[in-house]
Amino acid sequence: MLLSIALIILSGLLLGNICKKLRFPSLFGMIIAGIIIGPSVFNLIDPSILSISSEIRRIALIIILIRAGLKLDLSDLRKVGRPAILMCFLPACFEIGGMVMLAPILFDMNRLDAAILGAVIGAVSPAVIVPRMIKLIDEGYGTKKGIPQMILAGASVDDVFVIVMFTTFTGLAQGRDVSVMSFINIPISILFGIIIGALLGFILYKFFLITNMRRIIMSVILLSCSFILSAFETELSYIPFASLIAIMCMGIVIRQSDKDMAVKLSGQYDKLWTVAEIFLFVLLGASVAVDYLKEAGANAIILVLLVLLFRMAGVYICMIGTGLTLKEKVFCMVAYTPKATVQAAIGGLPLAMGLSCGELVLTVSVVAILLTAPLGAFGIDMTYKKYL
Secondary structure (H helix, E strand, C coil): CHHHHHHHHHHHHHHHHHHHHCCCCHHHHHHHHHHHHCCCCCCCCCHHHHHCHHHHHHHHHHHHHHHHHHHCCHHHHHCCCHHHHHCCCHHHHHHHHHHHHHHHHHCCCCHHHHHHHHHHHCCCCHHHHHHHHHHHHHHCCCHHHCHHHHHHHHHHHHHHHHHHHHHHHHHHHCCCCCCCHHHHHHHHHHHHHHHHHHHHHHHHHHHHHHHCCCHHHHHHHHHHHHHHHHHHHHHCCCCCCCHHHHHHHHHHHHHHHCHHHHHHHHHHHHHHHHHHHHHHHHHHHHCCCHHHHHHHHHHHHHHHHHHHHHHHHHHHHHHCCCCCCHHHHHHHHHHCCCCCHHHHHHCCHHHHCCCCCHHHHHHHHHHHHHHHHHHHHHHHHHHHHHHC
């Protein structure tokens, strides 16, 4: 296991830095490193690590969202209001609709299978988007109009909506009845997440203020509470609760209560992210099945690119009436395209469920990750200084 950990870190750093020097996003090199040392090529990663790969990636995602909450100023988010709410679900709806229209034409599949595929592909990746929006906030690009804050908030809620849609569509495919509660649970889970996260964040803020402990200990306690929230969502699945939103809300409340405390804590998580990023994207690459890529063909690539146009159209509609310039709208459209985390997490579930579309869903998920994660990250990195 120790050798595998060393290989993950060193290969991720090496290929990440090579890509950086070539003016590509470092995450692209990390994903390639994961593919090379993963089961599909040299199989150098210990099976015990692969068996907990999803949990490790979840930890990295939690670190991302804590950082986001500690840096997100609600006063900036209020400037964009309506578009931020629309970004939570409208682009995903457009992309799922595009998939239902196009997938049956390019592949031999029915509309319900196409909807399942759309629900898997329709989620954006907080793992790619959030760190970049945090960078923009730190550097001051687009913050006066609340652009990175809007994208950051939308990307965090988008996944909740899409996963509920995925559960609904797979339930229909397996012959289960889908109740109205499935859809009512979406706003309920978001609301519960906000309330519980805000309450816990306020309690932690008061506790940190009274105890005056070292910032590293404060960071560990905040991270542990985030793990508890994540476990709460998993173990008590019958209660609608969005843990990722709750985790971000904890950070937001601490920032609103004491900006200096938030800055100190944020510095600790910036250091943690240096290592977490490597594990997240290398293990994501290791989860990619190269055999499925060979079977995908040009149709899968064409399909992913075409439904991205639907997503971009949805983002553009969200921006109507905002007063953003055309360049700023184009940036938002590009920034909302990367996919990785959700596709890696649920892309293989339809196959495990025995659904006829399972292999195709997994194949297109892999194509979407390899195509949009680096391209979306590259698009953000190359345009934000010119367009914002």
